[in-house]
Amino acid sequence: xxxxxxxxxxxxxxxxxxxxxxxxxxxxxxxxxxxxxxxxxxxxxxxxxxxxxxxxxxxxxxxxxxxxxxxxxxxxxxxxxxxxxxxxxxxxxxxxxxxxxxxxxxxxxxxxxxxxxxxxxxxxxxxxxxxxxxxxxxxx
Amino acid sequence: xxxxxxxxxxxxxxxxxxxxxxxxxxxxxxxxxxxxxxxxxxxxxxxxxxxxxxxxxxxxxxxxxxxxxxxxxxxxxxxxxxxxxxxxxxxxxxxxxxxxxxxxxxxxxx
Numbered sequence: 001x002x003x004x005x006x007x008x009x010x011x012x013x014x015x016x017x018x019x020x021x022x023x024x025x026x027x028x029x030x031x032x033x034x035x036x037x038x039x040x041x042x043x044x045x046x047x048x049x050x051x052x053x054x055x056x057x058x059x060x061x062x063x064x065x066x067x068x069x070x071x072x073x074x075x076x077x078x079x080x081x082x083x084x085x086x087x088x089x090x091x092x093x094x095x096x097x098x099x100x101x102x103x104x105x106x107x108x109x110x111x112x113x114x115x116x117x118x119x120x121x122x123x124x125x126x127x128x129x130x131x132x133x134x135x136x137x138x139x140x
Numbered sequence: 141x142x143x144x145x146x147x148x149x150x151x152x153x154x155x156x157x158x159x160x161x162x163x164x165x166x167x168x169x170x171x172x173x174x175x176x177x178x179x180x181x182x183x184x185x186x187x188x189x190x191x192x193x194x195x196x197x198x199x200x201x202x203x204x205x206x207x208x209x210x211x212x213x214x215x216x217x218x219x220x221x222x223x224x225x226x227x228x229x230x231x232x233x234x235x236x237x238x239x240x241x242x243x244x245x246x247x248x249x250x
Contacts, residue, residue, distance in 0.1 A: 017161070017162050035191070036222075040223065042192060043161070043192045043227070046162050046196070049162075095231070096232075100236070101205050101236045102206065106198065106199040106202060109199075113195060113227060113231065116230045
């Protein structure tokens with residue numbers, strides 16, 4: 001396996017989120033990615049993984065989801081691939097962040113955070129797969 | 141994440157540490173709900189050792205804010221690291237809660 005690339009597969013169960021997070025954290029630490037970037041990436045991993053686990057499937061079957069994290073000199077790239085219902089997060093209605101406490105709901109906030117914290121997010125539907133690629137520049 | 145509760149000047153201060161993500165959110169929610177349901181409607185959440193808060197954690201804060209509101213309660217946040225503050229700004233949560241620099245400043249608002 002390429003040392004600059006982490007590839008892992010998990011199933012669509014909420015128990016998987018902490019295991020995925022730990023592996024990504026260790027991978028980033030071993031590559032000396034700074035704490036601030038690591039925290040942003042772990043936040044985005046949490047959002048993207050829980051979104052897939054919670055919303056990608058409505059057949060109650062077990063599915064394999066893959067996550068790839070690549071670190072090169074300039075960027076950190078997260079790529080998630082699932083065979084769930086077609087879903088393009090970049091085209092979703094974003095959370096209304098101007099509402100008052102009583103009116104606020106949490107829907108859409110995770111994607112809103114990912115779109116803001118990462119520098120570039122792109123989605124493609126590849127056959128039966130949703131492929132989401134989110135890139136963060138290492139130079140801040 | 142770790143959560144521990146203490147009293148300072150008679151006020152409830154909840155010290156949080158670690159990552160408030162989807163995994164931590166369950167415990168975070170049950171702890172805050174228990175505190176609120178036992179009659180504490182003013183609380184200071186100390187984020188000094190918090191690395192990040194994902195939307196699952198924000199959802200718990202929103203719930204706590206909504207639960208204390210009818211009791212004229214307050215959820216006061218303090219010691220937010222720059223990255224945590226950024227997430228609050230992006231999500232619009234900075235205007236939903238009282239945010240103080242440190243516990244001392246938060247105690248004055250409580």
